[in-house]
Structures are given as C-alpha cells and as structure tokens.
Amino acid sequence: MTISSSNFADKKTLIILTGPTGVGKTEYAIELAKRLKTEIISCDSRQFYKEMSIGTAAPSQKQLSQVKHHFIQHKSIVDYYNISMFEKDVFELLNTLFAKHSKVIMTGGSGLYIDIICNGIAQLPDADLELRTKLKNEYSNNGLAYIQNLLQKLDFEYFETVDLSNPNRILRALEVCMQTGTKYSEIRKFEALKRPFAIEKICLTREKSIIDQRINARTDNMIKDGLIDEAKSLYSFKGLQALNTVGYKELFSYFDENCSLNEAIEKIKTNTRRYAKRQLTWFRKDEKYVWVDIENLSSEEFLHKLINRIK
RNA sequence: GGCGUCGUAGCUCAGUUGGUAGAGCAGAGGACUGAAAAUCCUUGUGUCACUGGUUCAAUUCCAGUCGAUGCCA
Numbered sequence: 209m210t211i212s213s214s215n216f217a218d219k220k221t222l223i224i225l226t227g228p229t230g231v232g233k234t235e236y237a238i239e240l241a242k243r244l245k246t247e248i249i250s251c252d253s254r255q256f257y258k259e260m261s262i263g264t265a266a267p268s269q270k271q272l273s274q275v276k277h278h279f280i281q282h283k284s285i286v287d288y289y290n291i292s293m294f295e296k297d298v299f300e301l302l303n304t305l306f307a308k309h310s311k312v313i314m315t316g317g318s319g320l321y322i323d324i325i326c327n328g329i330a331q332l333p334d335a336d337l338e339l340r341t342k343l344k345n346e347y348s349n350n351g352l353a354y355i356q357n358l359l360q361k362l363d364f365e366y367f368e369t370v371d372l373s374n375p376n377r378i379l380r381a382l383e384v385c386m387q388t389g390t391k392y393s394e395i396r397k398f399e400a401l402k403r404p405f406a407i408e409k410i411c412l413t414r415e416k417s418i419i420d421q422r423i424n425a426r427t428d429n430m431i432k433d434g435l436i437d438e439a440k441s442l443y444s445f446k447g448l449q450a451l452n453t454v455g456y457k458e459l460f461s462y463f464d465e466n467c468s469l470n471e472a473i474e475k476i477k478t479n480t481r482r483y484a485k486r487q488l489t490w491f492r493k494d495e496k497y498v499w500v501d502i503e504n505l506s507s508e509e510f511l512h513k514l515i516n517r518i519k
Numbered sequence: 520g521g522c523g524u525c526g527u528a529g530c531u532c533a534g535u536u537g538g539u540a541g542a543g544c545a546g547a548g549g550a551c552u553g554a555a556a557a558u559c560c561u562u563g564u565g566u567c568a569c570u571g572g573u574u575c576a577a578u579u580c581c582a583g584u585c586g587a588u589g590c591c592a
Binding site for chain 1: 544545546547548549550551552553554555556557558559560
C-alpha cells in the first residue's frame, strides 16, 4: 500500500474513506478517528435520514458514542435535501473542525457526494419542486420522445451530449432551462475548485465474492434486527425519494403482495450487490484513490500503515 | 408397475414444419454534478439429458436408457 502525499503532515487534510457497501467502512473509520482524535463526516445519502436506521446500516448508538459523527440521521425523510445543501453544510462544519483538528475523516459510499466535496458544484438555483412534478407528469403522459424534443428546442448543446434514454437527466435539464431561462449546458459549466485543504482518497475493498457474502449476511441481520417493522412504519411515505432505497422498496413490494417475503429478501441482497457494483465503477474511474484490500488486514495493521503516512 | 408430460445459457422458459438456437432474470463492463442506495447504456455458444437409429444433415423424427413430474393401478 502506498499513500503518497508530499504535504500530508501538518496540513489540514480531509481523509476520504470510501468503498462498496458492506465492505466495513464504518468500523475502520471509527478506529482511524479514535487514533487521530478527530471526528467523522458521513457522506452516505441514505444515512442522513433519522427514520431509516436499520435498512441503511447506520452506525449503532455504541459506535456513535465512540466518535463524534456528523450528518448521520440529521434529516427527516420528509425534508428536501440535496448535494448542494450537503456541500454547504459540510463546508460550514469543516471550518469548525479544521480549527480543532488537522485531520478530518469523511466516510460513506455516495460517490457523487464525495466528488462534490472534492471538486465543487455549479451555481444553480435550488430545485423548483412544483416544476419538477409538472415535468414528471408531462413525461409520464407524453413519453420519452416528447421530453427529448423539448430539450432539443431548449438546449441543443446538452441534447447532443446527454444520455437521451435517461429521463432523469433530460428532466433535470428541462427543469433548469425553464426555471432560469438559460441553457442548462451554459449554466452548469464550472471549474473544479481548489479546496483549501489536502484530500487523501482511500477506497477500502475486498474480493467481490467476499463483499457478496458480507452483503447477504448483513441483509439477514437487518431482517433479524427488525427491518420489516421499520419498513412497515414508513410504508405510507413510500412515494418519497428517500424511500426509493434498497431494503425498503423491496419490502414495500412484499407489503403490496407483489412477492413473497423470501423473494423480497433475495431481491434486497441482489439489489445491494448491484449497488456495490455501481459504486466500484464510480471509484475505479477516479485514479486518485488508493485501494486497500482489508480482508487480511486487522484494523491495527490498517491503522499502522495509514498513520505512518500521516505523521 | 401402466399411461402421459417434461429434460435447451447460472435460474425461469421460448424455439427450430430437420440445415447446431433466443428472451427475461442473474452475472460482467460502463455512464453519471441539486432525484445518486436514484436513473440509464452495453453485453447471451450453450456436449439443446444420455446412447443408438433414420437422413446428405438430428437439438428437432424414431427407439431405448436415466432423471423429474402428473394421472391410473
């Protein structure tokens, strides 16, 4: 393992500890935070929500009591929250944290959220949710070709580069064009920002077959720990984006009698594996990541290697 | 034991009026900047159960064997 950073020591550093779901980020981040006597920022887009605890594998009360965590269950599923708000929240917090600590840890598996913190984000107005709903309805009433045509008229440049089969991309572009009166392709341009601190990117990993085993076991444990009741209590909110989440949507389908409980559980495992795969695709693309296979590395050995670099 | 149905990709199954076969799911790879645990794209050669027979040619027709399943005894 090589973690290279010329100015790592004595410098404000954000240590990003990511990896596919189920790899063991939470435990390793806590061990590292204890050793560095610092705090943890979560960048997990589903652990933000206080109502979703079991199904998102949020850190336990015991884990939370060991190290101060931020952005874990700080929002409600009924709140609107997005990457821009997250970026703002994180930077406000980092001002405080870097005043006390030279190293701060950020852990979680939401690749886009990590990238926003590292590179910044274009200046756009906040989403107009009424307009979003209206556009969504137009899409479901008139189909994909209709919104494609609309985009062709409003922003030809983006039309030519966007993935035209992806309705979400098209809808977002239309939303911005209509809301601002400016082309999305124009307004979204931005230069990657230089952050006033160093960033170290570490991706924890294990063999895929082992990740799969861990995902299966974790899912079974979630069921034992009461995921079904948790999902039941959130059933009436199933239309919310926060609940378009692995572990919940499959159980909602079971509650709706579209499948058996066993089928739902298998589907959770499958969808979690697929999520882990998409995460790995995301992380592979960013060559700044140092990959650490932790399968045969005790947390002590892991820390030892990491800390040697940091000191 | 008798009669019938079935045995095709990891799974569920199509199909070939005889010219060696294709969907869905899974798996694999990829995209991604205010929905991101979301959303989307690409990707299917397998002794067509086995052994014989008929035929220029059999996964397809015929016989037998094995396995599954149903009905009758």
